[in-house]
Amino acid sequence: MAVGGGLRAVRRNALSGDAIAPGDKSISHRALIVGALAEGETVATGLLEGHDVLRTAAAMRALGARIERDLAAEGPIWRIAGGKWRAPERPLFFGNSGTGCRLVIGAIAGRGVAAAFDGDQSLRSRPMGRIAAPLAEMGADLSLEDGKLPGAIRPSALKAISYRMPVASAQVKSAILLAALGAKGKTTIIEPTPSRDHTERMLAAFGADVAVKADEDGRTITLAGGGALAARPVEVPGDPSSAAFIAAAAAIVPGSDVLIRNVLVNPLRAGFFETLKEMGAGVSFEKMRDVSGEPVADIRVTAAPLKGVDVPAARSASMIDEYPILSVVASFASGETRMSGVEELRVKESDRLAAIEAGLQANGVATESGADWLIVKGAGGVQGGATVKTSLDHRIAMSFLVMGLAADKPVAVDDASMIATSFPSFVAMMRGLGAGIAPQ
């Protein structure tokens, strides 16, 4: 079923069965970008074919990479022949994707080609100064409109820098690392709060001279510029941020028992599952294994009565995309769930703190919030009955559809089209587990 227009979710029976999480969005972007920078052919399997990632693939083609997609029995195989980059003929368009846009701008700076770029209304409203500042320090010639898109970059020589991250952001860190590949000297990044480390892991696997040291100061990443990258196969594991919607539904719909196969459980991404367990849901990691240098497991989730918990600020980077769905789960719990250190939610695909609160309150859930915190007052159940405004935000759309699966009255979302940016099979997969989701 095509995911467009509005959708409505209703309570039905328990959810049961197996689901396979779609490819991890963060690793998929990186496979395309790092593959396009490397000499030789990178073969990627399990790649997420969501709109955001397809935009990155299109950008890599425009920058000179040869990218082909074959369909094999076990799924699509992406072949990325990289090496030399050239200036694209037209502005690169990143749609809704902050990750694609910020990482590619960093990589372009390192390659010294000229390019212009733009995004949709949501991306045009997001801060780009956070990558522009360190890139300018390296010598990049990047122009933006008031720190936002549209923008352009002109070729210039880069030098290595030492940079202490002012916010926990894997996008900013990755933009600097990708630029540093083409800079003279050793670039050092200090992260007081560690963020997802897929770029470091993948660059090391492709032969970059990158080292990571963790101590009481946080994490320090050092990368030596100038070396060549060599192509290698990438098997993209399932996305924990997408699996979170399935897990949340299984946790709140009474009697549910669901197995989500092939999920990335990198500790810098697993905060949501830890929190769900603390709230009382049955959560177990089965068949732990290594896939292309990343830890992967099958995750079984069973429903149970849930209680409100305190989610510490130190955990926020490891579940930053999961606060919308956690807030929905928290509305079904008994007692307050307090989330702190969540100011970054204000600059995601939407102002997520505002969107979460508006959606919860419309469905009868009490909340309180400040600049960097949110309290959801769980009452053991949710009234529902409202249509939620999704504000061009895929995670807001999926979160409130999950709410409708357990609320007393149906919950609708006004626009579900953005779900295709990260989880095109969401509706079909949820329906396969028994969920009642249909066009409004």
Ligand code: S3P
């Ligand atoms: C991502 C980093 C996070 C996350 C985004 C994906 C990445 O953003 O919210 O969905 O792949 O590097 P920030 O770097 O802005 O925290």
